[in-house]
Amino acid sequence: MFNQSTDRTRRRILRAGAAILALPSIARQGVRPAYAVAPSLGSARPTHYRFQLGDFEVTTILDASAMLDGPWPVVGEDQPADAVHRLMHANLLPETRFRPGFTPALVNTGKELILFDTGNGAHGFVPPPDGGWLAGILGPAGYRPEQIDVVVLTHGHIDHIGGMLHDGRAAFPNARYVMGAKEFAFWSATEDRLRAPEGDIEHMSGRLFASHVVPFAERMRLIEPGGEVASGIHAIEAYGHTPGHLAFHIESRGQRLLLWGDCAHHEVASLARPGWHALFDRDKAQGARTRERIYAMAARERIPVIGYHTSFPSVGFVDAQPGGYRWIPVTYQLDVASTGAKADADRFA
DSSP, rough: OOHHHHHHHHHHHHHHHHHHHSSGGGGGGOOOOOOOOOOOOOOOOEEEEEEEEETTTEEEEEEEEEOOOTTTTTBBSSSSSHHHHHHHHHHHSSSEEEEOOOOEEEEOOOOOOOEEOOOOOSSSOOOOTOOOHHHHHHHHHHOOGGOOOHHHHHHHHOHGGGGGETTTTSTTTTOOOEEHHHHHHHHHHHHHHHTTTTTHHHHHHHHHHHHHHHGGGGGEEEEEOOOOOOOOEEEOOOOTTSTOEEEEEETTEEEEEEETTTSSSTHHHHHHTTTTTTTTOOOOOHHHHHHHHHHHHHHTTTOOOOOOOOOOOEEEEEEEEEEEEEEEEEESSHHHHHHHHHHHHHHHH
């Protein structure tokens, strides 16, 4: 309870405060407005993302960040443009512009450093300055090009093989190379590829394959679906996008990861409508069947996924929905998994 003395003191404090506020601003030397003196810096995005998978360490690298027209007809080529626009609008996305991921991935097994795909390089879909960043971002991500032991190519399109060379030389001088046998044979038939119209993806990739991949043929190991890249890393048949396109299953200490290459070109449109044709699929029907099979496996088995063209950091999960699937971008799931695995290891050590 307040006594009379306390009440008088409170009134004096309030009167003194009111008197200070009534003074001209020049008299209130200690009261200054806040000014923002820092310059505007523009938008900023991460360029690499790293997580633990059992004993493996996995890093995704941002190779390009360009806003493009689409996603129609890149996804939904066989559909009216309005159908894709409506799907984008329903998912709070721009209807006619999108920013696909271009995301090579590194897996450090503890014995080898393995790179999956090499990005755009100087001649890919998104060349410098908007793309072809892999060589420049390796350093900030903690690696040197000469540390890479194995380069795995999911397929032969220009945005996956363009980074094989850097300034005209081997970008990864100590690496061995792995590619699907069927895929290598297809692109090695350069004369057949160059019969496609100039500017067509097959024509452009055929030319780049001859200059960027064929020179490494003697260091290239060709594998079939089911083939082993390293202990815990195996190829999965994912044909249709290209004749020998491969995905990869990665597992360490019971923790699993699916790296699916180009089984999606947009995390909403491709998954919501796996039957829609993709512009860059060579075999449209087979590509659609592959998407359905790969998405169903990822959803059923709740496997985290690296999707090359999903938005960076290009890691997420797949959930089955009526008529299709949805992409759930990773947040903290993999941190929980790695923390739990470490706790188990410590407990039983």
